[in-house]
Amino acid sequence: MVRSLELKEKKSGLLGKRRLMLMAIVLLATTALLIMSVQRYLKVEELRLPNLVGMDLQDAKQLLSQENIKIVAFNENKPNLPLNAISSQSPKAGEIVRRGRSISLGVNLPKTEIRVPVLTGARLSDVENTLSTYNLQLGEVSYAFSDEAFGKIISQSPNSGELSTNDVAIDVVVSRGNELAKITLPQLVGLSQSEAEKRLQASGFYNISSQIAGVSQRQIFEVVDQIPEAGKRLSPHTRITLNVSIPSNKVVDVPSLIGVPLVQARSYLSSRGLVLGNIVYATDPEQAPGIISYEPSTFTLRGSPVEIVVNRYNLDEPITNLTTPNNAATNPANNTGSVTITPNPNYTPSPQTNYQTPTGSGNSVQASPNLFNKRQIPFNFLPQNIGLPSLMTNSYQFRLDLTDDLGSRTIIERQLGPGQGISQMIELNGTATLSTYINGSLFQSWNP
Numbered sequence: 001m002v003r004s005l006e007l008k009e010k011k012s013g014l015l016g017k018r019r020l021m022l023m024a025i026v027l028l029a030t031t032a033l034l035i036m037s038v039q040r041y042l043k044v045e046e047l048r049l050p051n052l053v054g055m056d057l058q059d060a061k062q063l064l065s066q067e068n069i070k071i072v073a074f075n076e077n078k079p080n081l082p083l084n085a086i087s088s089q090s091p092k093a094g095e096i097v098r099r100g101r102s103i104s105l106g107v108n109l110p111k112t113e114i115r116v117p118v119l120t121g122a123r124l125s126d127v128e129n130t131l132s133t134y135n136l137q138l139g140e141v142s143y144a145f146s147d148e149a150f151g152k153i154i155s156q157s158p159n160s161g162e163l164s165t166n167d168v169a170i171d172v173v174v175s176r177g178n179e180l181a182k183i184t185l186p187q188l189v190g191l192s193q194s195e196a197e198k199r200l201q202a203s204g205f206y207n208i209s210s211q212i213a214g215v216s217q218r219q220i221f222e223v224v225d226q227i228p229e230a231g232k233r234l235s236p237h238t239r240i241t242l243n244v245s246i247p248s249n250k251v252v253d254v255p256s257l258i259g260v261p262l263v264q265a266r267s268y269l270s271s272r273g274l275v276l277g278n279i280v281y282a283t284d285p286e287q288a289p290g291i292i293s294y295e296p297s298t299f300t301l302r303g304s305p306v307e308i309v310v311n312r313y314n315l316d317e318p319i320t321n322l323t324t325p326n327n328a329a330t331n332p333a334n335n336t337g338s339v340t341i342t343p344n345p346n347y348t349p350s351p352q353t354n355y356q357t358p359t360g361s362g363n364s365v366q367a368s369p370n371l372f373n374k375r376q377i378p379f380n381f382l383p384q385n386i387g388l389p390s391l392m393t394n395s396y397q398f399r400l401d402l403t404d405d406l407g408s409r410t411i412i413e414r415q416l417g418p419g420q421g422i423s424q425m426i427e428l429n430g431t432a433t434l435s436t437y438i439n440g441s442l443f444q445s446w447n448p
Helices: 002-042 056-064 126-134 193-203 262-271
Strands: 047-050 070-076 086-090 096-098 102-108 113-115 137-146 153-157 163-165 169-175 208-217 222-227 240-247 249-255 275-282 290-295 300-302 304-312 374-381 396-404 407-416 424-431 434-437 439-448
Touching: 056 102, 086 249, 086 290, 113 240, 126 137, 163 374, 193 240, 208 222, 208 374, 262 275, 374 396, 396 424, 407 424
Parallel strands: 070 102, 137 169, 208 240, 275 304
Antiparallel strands: 047 096, 086 102, 113 163, 153 169, 222 240, 249 300, 290 304, 374 424, 396 407, 396 434, 434 439
């Protein structure tokens, strides 16, 4: 009985070992198959391309089909090769490509004479389909203003009806639409600045700027010169500059402030009908302490602010002694109240070069923008005039950014429909840069 039990236990142990061995073999086989499958999946079969130039097209097709390479054929004319022979290939012979991809083959075919179809009046988007039906290709595309609608073909070369061959590309000129009519610039010299600006706007000019050209005994801001000169035919977008003389009764000389004690600076300016403007502090061991520069430094309009730069290096006088009217920039006649201008104690610019407006709890008085640099100009963004057909068929995001003497800012940001544009007046201050963006990408940047 005991022996019988021992035999059963031995048989049971052998069966267990056999099962384990069988399971291990199955697991190893499965793993090997999996590895082979992954390798086969990851392995990219490649081929070094043979030289096919000179080979007959049918022979090339048969050879490449065996290697699972597809062919895209196009017509060429090579007189030194047999008809239907491969005249070029891309990629070139010797290059390695993956099986299953396509390669381009030029096939030598005789030139065929074709009568060029009529393209004028058609839209550029339809021309390529028209030419492909005649086995012709589109050549150079250029744009020009015309009475035809934007995007229509206004001329072609070769002309319609002429005999050509299939290796000649057809050049076309596309209409930009109507060009804005030119305007005669009126005579403005001798007029007051306000009257000159009104006359320009009435004529259709809106890109107007002015600059001081001297002092006049006449009691008006008089135009003494204009750029461009009167009588010229100009686009409405042309910038017109008026050189203006200032009435002598409105001009004052700026007193010399170099070395003047801080507590006397405001008094000196007030005696000339001027006010203290923005105050900038510097730390410059190479220069004397106190006021080291000021702007404007020659003459300016009565009531204008004067900006000063103060060197605080080894300055004995307390900076807090210097006070300015809290509303001087806007109302010079009202001189009540004062604010203390406090420097930033943590700021130390490098010698002779860097200056910085101080920050603190006080209110610093900022200089007013130059009155002669403020102007309005017309802004026009018309898709039909810029040669981008996609804007005529698709909606787009438009943005106009402006950087001028007042800083950088976005002045227009809109979602526009197909063919929709923008026309409006915009105001600039001093030197300006305009930048247009289409769908977030910079399209154009210029100085008006």
